[in-house]
Amino acid sequence: MRSKDKISYFYDGDVGSVYFGPNHPMKPHRLCMTHHLILAYGLHSKMEVYRPHKAYPIEMAQFHSPDYVEFLQRINPENQNLFPNEMARYNLGEDCPVFEDLFEFCQIYAGGTIDAARRLNNKLCDIAINWAGGLHHAKKCDASGFCYINDLVLGILELLKHHPRVLYIDIDVHHGDGVEEAFYFTDRVMTVSFHKFGDKFFPGTGDVKEIGEREGKFYAINVPLKDGIDDSSFNRLFRTIISKVVEIYQPGAIVLQCGADSLARDRLGCFNLSIDGHAECVKFVKKFNIPLLVTGGGGYTKENVARCWTVETGILLDTELPNEIPENDYIKYFAPDFSLKIPGGHIENLNTKSYISSIKVQILENLRYIQHAPSVQMQEVPPDFYIPDFDEDEQNRDVRVDQRSRDKQIQRDDEYFDGDNDHDAS
Amino acid sequence: MAGCSGSNFSSGPYIDVRVEYLNECENRLKKLFRQALLFFLEEEANGKPLPVILGNGKKVNLFKLFVFVCEIDGFDSVSWNGLWELVAEKLGLDSSVSPTLRLVYSKYLNRLEKWVMENSRKVKLEDPVVRKIGSYVGLLHELGFGLKSFLENGKRQKRNRAVALGCKNIEESHHRKKLRHDNNNEGVGTSCPVVSDASVVCLEQQVDIPEMLKWLTSVAISPHDPSIGVIPHSWKWKKFTGKEYYIQVIKAKNALLLQRHNAAVRFTYSPLMGNLTVHPSMYDDQRPSLGSLRYSTRNPKVSKHQSSGREVIAGTCRATGLQVPKQPQFPRRNVGVGPRYQAVVDEWTEPGLESDSKWLGTRVWPPLENNEAVEDLVGKGRAKSCSCDTLISNSVECIRFHIAENRMELRRDLGDVFFHWRFNQMGEEVSLRWTEREEKKFKMMMISNPKSLWKNAARLFRGKNREELVHYYFNVFLINRRRYQNRVTPRHIDSDDDSESFGSVGPSYGRSAVTSPDSDIMICSQNSQCGEVID
Numbered sequence: 001m002r003s004k005d006k007i008s009y010f011y012d013g014d015v016g017s018v019y020f021g022p023n024h025p026m027k028p029h030r031l032c033m034t035h036h037l038i039l040a041y042g043l044h045s046k047m048e049v050y051r052p053h054k055a056y057p058i059e060m061a062q063f064h065s066p067d068y069v070e071f072l073q074r075i076n077p078e079n080q081n082l083f084p085n086e087m088a089r090y091n092l093g094e095d096c097p098v099f100e101d102l103f104e105f106c107q108i109y110a111g112g113t114i115d116a117a118r119r120l121n122n123k124l125c126d127i128a129i130n131w132a133g134g135l136h137h138a139k140k141c142d143a144s145g146f147c148y149i150n151d152l153v154l155g156i157l158e159l160l161k162h163h164p165r166v167l168y169i170d171i172d173v174h175h176g177d178g179v180e181e182a183f184y185f186t187d188r189v190m191t192v193s194f195h196k197f198g199d200k201f202f203p204g205t206g207d208v209k210e211i212g213e214r215e216g217k218f219y220a221i222n223v224p225l226k227d228g229i230d231d232s233s234f235n236r237l238f239r240t241i242i243s244k245v246v247e248i249y250q251p252g253a254i255v256l257q258c259g260a261d262s263l264a265r266d267r268l269g270c271f272n273l274s275i276d277g278h279a280e281c282v283k284f285v286k287k288f289n290i291p292l293l294v295t296g297g298g299g300y301t302k303e304n305v306a307r308c309w310t311v312e313t314g315i316l317l318d319t320e321l322p323n324e325i326p327e328n329d330y331i332k333y334f335a336p337d338f339s340l341k342i343p344g345g346h347i348e349n350l351n352t353k354s355y356i357s358s359i360k361v362q363i364l365e366n367l368r369y370i371q372h373a374p375s376v377q378m379q380e381v382p383p384d385f386y387i388p389d390f391d392e393d394e395q396n397r398d399v400r401v402d403q404r405s406r407d408k409q410i411q412r413d414d415e416y417f418d419g420d421n422d423h424d425a426s
Numbered sequence: 427m428a429g430c431s432g433s434n435f436s437s438g439p440y441i442d443v444r445v446e447y448l449n450e451c452e453n454r455l456k457k458l459f460r461q462a463l464l465f466f467l468e469e470e471a472n473g474k475p476l477p478v479i480l481g482n483g484k485k486v487n488l489f490k491l492f493v494f495v496c497e498i499d500g501f502d503s504v505s506w507n508g509l510w511e512l513v514a515e516k517l518g519l520d521s522s523v524s525p526t527l528r529l530v531y532s533k534y535l536n537r538l539e540k541w542v543m544e545n546s547r548k549v550k551l552e553d554p555v556v557r558k559i560g561s562y563v564g565l566l567h568e569l570g571f572g573l574k575s576f577l578e579n580g581k582r583q584k585r586n587r588a589v590a591l592g593c594k595n596i597e598e599s600h601h602r603k604k605l606r607h608d609n610n611n612e613g614v615g616t617s618c619p620v621v622s623d624a625s626v627v628c629l630e631q632q633v634d635i636p637e638m639l640k641w642l643t644s645v646a647i648s649p650h651d652p653s654i655g656v657i658p659h660s661w662k663w664k665k666f667t668g669k670e671y672y673i674q675v676i677k678a679k680n681a682l683l684l685q686r687h688n689a690a691v692r693f694t695y696s697p698l699m700g701n702l703t704v705h706p707s708m709y710d711d712q713r714p715s716l717g718s719l720r721y722s723t724r725n726p727k728v729s730k731h732q733s734s735g736r737e738v739i740a741g742t743c744r745a746t747g748l749q750v751p752k753q754p755q756f757p758r759r760n761v762g763v764g765p766r767y768q769a770v771v772d773e774w775t776e777p778g779l780e781s782d783s784k785w786l787g788t789r790v791w792p793p794l795e796n797n798e799a800v801e802d803l804v805g806k807g808r809a810k811s812c813s814c815d816t817l818i819s820n821s822v823e824c825i826r827f828h829i830a831e832n833r834m835e836l837r838r839d840l841g842d843v844f845f846h847w848r849f850n851q852m853g854e855e856v857s858l859r860w861t862e863r864e865e866k867k868f869k870m871m872m873i874s875n876p877k878s879l880w881k882n883a884a885r886l887f888r889g890k891n892r893e894e895l896v897h898y899y900f901n902v903f904l905i906n907r908r909r910y911q912n913r914v915t916p917r918h919i920d921s922d923d924d925s926e927s928f929g930s931v932g933p934s935y936g937r938s939a940v941t942s943p944d945s946d947i948m949i950c951s952q953n954s955q956c957g958e959v960i961d
Binding site for chain 2 (some may be wrong): 005006010011013014017018019021022023027029032035036039042044045048049050051052053054058063099112116118119122123139140141155157160164181182183184185187188189257269321322323325326327328329330331333335336340
C-alpha cells in the first residue's frame with residue numbers, strides 16, 4: 001500500500017443554478033448539496049480543489065459531430081421553436097430539454113472530466129474526482145437520457161493519449177450505452193457496465209451477449225441484472241469480474257462512473273444497494289493503485305446522492321466519516337435521522353443465485369478469449385533462451401539421474417574426457 | 427439508342443449522334459447524381475434544404491456546379507487557384523457570389539466529390555481522343571460504378587435496381603465502344619462486363635435465380651448427366667452474353683467477387699477504421715467464433731475452384747438469398763455503425779512531451795499561499811450534545827444557531843472561495859432578500875402553474891434574475907416543503923415530487939431570524955393548508 005494518494009477534486013460554483021425545468025428528475029442542485037456536505041465534514045482540507053476550465057467546442061468535437069455541438073451552442077429556450085427538425089434529429093425537447101445555460105452546464109462538466117484526465121496524464125495526482133460528470137448516455141450526434149455531451153468519452157480519449165489501455169467501469173443503474181457505443185470496435189478501451197436490464201428499462205441495450213465487434217470483440221462487458229439486487233450479491237459479482245478484468249487487461253488507467261441511482265429508494269432506479277454496498281465498489285477499485293478518474297452520473301433522490309458521493313469522497317481520501325451529519329444549510333433534507341449512511345432497500349430481489357452465476361460464467365468465458373490476443377504488448381518479453389544452471393558436481397551421486405535431467409546436462413567447456421569417461425581424480 | 431463510334435468524331439454524320447448521345451448521357455448522369463447527392467445528404471442528416479438558393483434569390487444548379495468543379499480537378503484545386511469566380515461565371519452567376527458558391531460546394535458536394543474521386547482512381551480513362559466525351563462518360567462511369575458499390579451498402583433495393591438499369595444501359599454502350607477499340611479486358615474493360623453482369627444479376631434477381639440454383643444443384647448432384655449439355659471451357663465464359671444457366675452462374679460468381687472486392691475497398695477507405703488497412707479476411711481465421719463470421723472461410727476459394735459447383739452454390743446462395751451478405755449469426759444489437767456513431771481511436775503511440783498546463787484546472791483550494799493541511803476539522807460529525815442552553819437545546823432555534831455557526835466558521839476558513847463556491851447564495855438566508863409578498867406569489871404560482879412560473883419569471887419577479895429564483899427554489903422553498911413533510915407526513919417524504927401539495931409550518935424564515943430567542947419563541951399559526959396529519 002503506497003503512501004497517501006493525492007486527490008484532485010473538481011467543482012464549479014455555477015452548477016448550483018442550473019435547472020432542467022419543473023418535474024424533471026435530473027437536478028444539478030444535488031452537486032451543490034454534495035459539495036456542501038463534503039465541506040461540512042471538512043474534507044476539503046485533505047484534497048486539492050480545482051475549478052475546471054469550460055470545455056471549448058473544439059474539445060467537445062473530439063468525439064461529437066461539429067454540427068451537434070454548434071447546435072447546442074445556438075439553441076436556447078426562446079428560439080427552440082424555430083428548429084423543430086433539428087430538435088427532433090438531435091433528440092432534444094423531452095427527456096433532454098433545452099434550458100437556460102444548457103451549453104455552459106455542458107462546458108463545466110465536460111471541462112471537469114477533461115481536466116481530470118489531463119491531471120492524471122501528467123501524473124499530478126493519483127485520483128481525480130468530478131461529481132458533475134458521468135453523463136454516459138450522450139451519443140456522438142444526439143442527446144439521450146438527460147445527457148448532452150459525453151464527458152466520459154472525452155476524458156477517455158484524453159487518457160488514451162498517455163495510456164495504451166483504459167478500463168471503464170459503470171455502476172449506474174442504467175446501461176452505459178453512449179460510452180460503449182463509442183468504443184465498441186476498439187480494444188484500447190474495455191467497457192464494463194453493471195445495470196438493470198429488461199422490462200423495457202432505459203435504454204434497452206446491455207444484454208450479456210453484447211460483447212463488442214471486430215477488434216473490439218470481447219472488449220465490452222455487460223452485466224444485466226434484475227430488480228432488487230442487494231449488497232452482498234452485487235459486491236461479490238463486482239469483485240469477481242473486476243479483478244479478473246484488471247488481471248487480464250492490465251489497464252493503464254481506470255474511469256469509474258458512480259451513478260447513484262443504483263442506490264435503494266432512488267426515484268428512477270430499482271436496486272436495493274445501501275451506501276455501504278455502493279461505496280464498496282469504489283473501495284475495491286481504489287485498491288488496484290491504478291490512476292483513477294471518478295465521476296458522478298445518475299441519481300435522482302438528491303439527499304441520497306449527496307450522502308453517497310460524500311461517503312465515497314471520504315473513502316478515496318481514506319477517511320472514515322462519522323454517521324451524524326454536521327449542521328449545514330441543507331440539513332433538513334437529511335431528516336428524519338440526519339445520518340450519513342442509509343440502509344439497503346426491501347423490494348423483492350428478482351436475481352436468483354442461478355441467474356447471477358449463469359451471467360458470471362458467461363462473462364468469465366468471454367474473458368478467456370482475450371488472454372491470448374492483446375493488440376498491444378502487455379508483458380515484458382521474456383529473454384529468448386533460458387537455460388537453468390546445472391552443475392553436475394553438486395548432484396547427489398548416489399541417486400540415479402532420470403532421463404530428463406540427463407538430457408539437460410551439458411558438458412562443461414573444460415571437460416577433458418567425453419561422456420562418462422571422466423575419471424579425474426576429484 | 428444509336429451505336430456510337432469510339433474515335434471517329436471528325437466526320438459530319440457522326441456529330442448529331444454524338445450530341446444525342448451526350449444529351450442522353452447527361453440526363454442519366456443528372457439522375458444518378460441527384461440520387462447520390464440525396465443519399466449523401468441523408469447520410470449526413472444535416473437538413474440542408476434543396477434546392478439551394480443564394481442570397482439574391484437565384485437557384486444554384488448543383489449538378490452543373492459539380493461538373494464544372496470536377497473538370498477543374500476538384501474542390502481543392504479550385505480553391506487553391508482561386509477559380510471560384512470562373513466557376514460562378516460559367517454558371518451564369520455574378521462573380522461576387524463566388525464565396526457563397528464555395529460554401530455551398532463544401533457543404534453539399536465536397537463529400538460526394540471525394541468519394542467519386544476515390545472510386546475513380548481505379549478506373550482511369552486513358553484515351554485522349556475521347557477526352558471531352560470521356561470527361562462526361564468517364565464521370566458517368568465513375569459515378570455509376572461508385573454508386574453501385576455504395577448503394578449496395580445502403581441496402582436500398584429499389585434504388586439499386588434503378589441505378590443498375592441506368593448503369594447497365596450506359597455500360598453497354600460504353601462496352602460496345604470499347605470493344606471496337608479491341609482493348610484487352612484490363613482496366614476499364616474488365617470493370618464493364620463485371621458491372622453489367624452484376625447489374626444483370628440485380629435485374630434478374632427476382633426472376634431467374636431460383637431456376638439457376640435448381641440447375642446448379644442438379645449439376646452438382648450428377649455432374650455427368652448428359653442433359654446438361656456441353657459447357658464450354660472456363661476461359662471462354664467471359665465472352666458469352668447468352669441466357670444459359672451457366673452464364674448466369676458465372677455472372678453471379680463475378681458479382682460476388684465484385685462485392686467482395688468492393689468490401690475490401692470499402693474497408694481500406696472507410697474512415698471508421700481510422701488508419702488501419704486490415705483486409706477483412708484477416709478477421710476470418712484467427713478469432714474463435716462464437717457465432718458465424720462475416721464471411722464464410724470457404725468464400726476466398728470460390729475464385730480458385732471455378733469448376734466446382736458446390737462452392738458457387740454456397741456463394742450464390744449467400745449473395746442472392748441474403749441480398750447483403752453481412753448477417754452474423756449471433757443476435758446483433760442495434761449499434762450504430764460508422765463514423766456517425768463511433769469515436770475515432772488512433773493506434774497507440776508513445777505520448778509526446780507537450781504539457782497542457784493551462785488546461786489543468788485552476789486551483790481553488792487550498793489557496794496557493796497556504797499549503798499546510800488543517801487536520802483537526804476533518805471528519806467531524808454532529809456533536810452529541812451542544813453547548814446551548816438546555817431550554818432551547820435541540821429545538822429549531824438551536825439547530826438554526828448551529829447552522830449559522832458552522833457557516834461562519836466555513837466562511838472564515840475559506841475566505842474568498844466562499845463566494846466563488848456561491849455559499850453566499852445557499853441556505854435559508856436567501857429568503858432574506860425576498861419580501862413576503864414575493865414569497866407568497868412564488869408559492870401560489872408553484873401550486874397552480876409551475877411551468878408558467880419559470881417561463882414568465884422575468885416578468886413576474888422584477889428585479890430578480892433566474893439564478894436567484896433557482897436558488898430560492900432549492901434553498902428556501904424546497905426546504906420549507908421538507909420541513910413540513912418531516913413534521914407532518916414523516917412517512918411520505920419526497921422533496922423532489924413537484925406535484926405534491928403541501929402546507930407550511932410556522933412563519934417564514936425572515937421574521938424569526940431577526941427576533942431574539944428571548945421573546946416569543948414559537949408563534950403558533952393555524953395551518954390552513956394542511957392536508958393530512960399522520961401520527
